[in-house]
Amino acid sequence: MPRTDTAGPIAPPATAAVELAGVRVTYGTAKAPVTALDGVDVRIHPGEFVVLVGPSGCGKTSLLRVVAGFEQPTSGAARVRGALPRPGVGAGVVFQQPRLFPWRTVGGNLRFALARLGVPRAERAGRIAELLERVGLPGTAGRRTWELSGGQQQRVALARALAAEPELLLMDEPFAALDALTRERLQEEVRALAGRLGTTVLFVTHSAEEAVLLGSRVLVMAAGPGRVVAELPVGLDRDPETDVAALRASPEFARLRGRLTEIMRG
Known part of the structure; x- marks a missing residue:
């Protein structure tokens, strides 16, 4: 089981927004397989903003594609609100490039x-x-x-x-190619928008700062093969009207960002 920095258990709802159980994704041939994901178990509650972080090649995008229904697991099971994921059904997807x-x-x-x-x-x-x-x-x-x-x-x-x-929004490093100021503005807009609409979000990033600002919970992935190795609940104020500049400057934000960076490096 991945380690967690939570203070106590949270009772999950009867039907998860997203549930992955023992998901394994393998590419390549039988003689030369490449395992992108192995034994991934993830449960996301309705209305959560969950962020995936980890190094390049750890399977973050592969996991997102499984949830979107763009590809099927080699083994294990994936469910979105209790049903098999299907492309274009029930989930909106935002890629790194606008397309x-x-x-x-x-x-x-x-x-x-x-x-x-x-x-x-x-x-x-x-x-x-x-x-x-x-x-x-x-x-x-x-x-x-x-x-x-x-x-x-x-x-x-x-x-x-x-x-x-959509009840579920999937975002694959959507701000990675933007300048710092534009990126900060869009982070704030997406954070507030998700809060107002109550949308469940699964967001991929490499940035500890972005993960702590946006996520209600952060899942840390490691490569070789891709798997979830830790999670960090983020207890910051999620009111859409929150002063995000003040939030970024708060000691708790700095503590969480430092803690997440430590986990990622470890």
Whole structure:
């Protein structure tokens, strides 16, 4: 069992938002297999913001892809709200790169997603305006994606993921390619957004600071093969109206960041 820094047990709900039991993922051939994940057990409660941290090659993205239904475990079981994960069903996914259609406007990208979700044509304009307001980009529906900054494009990608009103949001290092200031602003927006909507989030990062700021719980992974070796509950204030600048400067934030860094190095 992975070690934990928790003060006491938390009674889990009857149905987990995400549950992985003995998940193993192997790539390559029978003669030269590469084990990306081995014996991974994870249970995520509805409404939790769980962050995965660990070195490159430890299987963070593979784990996320299993939860998204993009690939099947070689052995073990994966469930999302008690059912087998299926791509595009019940989970929104935000990648490291926005992956927008460059020939479409901002609104066109969101309109395409809404059409695939079966949203009636008459309702799409209103939904687009609501989604852009939600991610802090009001009035940008008519702009071309290439006219936006990297941070703005990532917000559009987030709005597209939220279009399906998913109960589960999967984010794979979505801010890694952004400058420090934009990254901090988007961290704060995602933290507040998840708090307001009560969305369950599984977030991948390499950064101890980002993990402590965003997560209600952090899972630490190690490679060779990929497995969860520790977890750190984060007891910081999760009110969407929290002053995040003050939170970053608090002694408890520094303590948790230091503790997580120590675990990751160990």
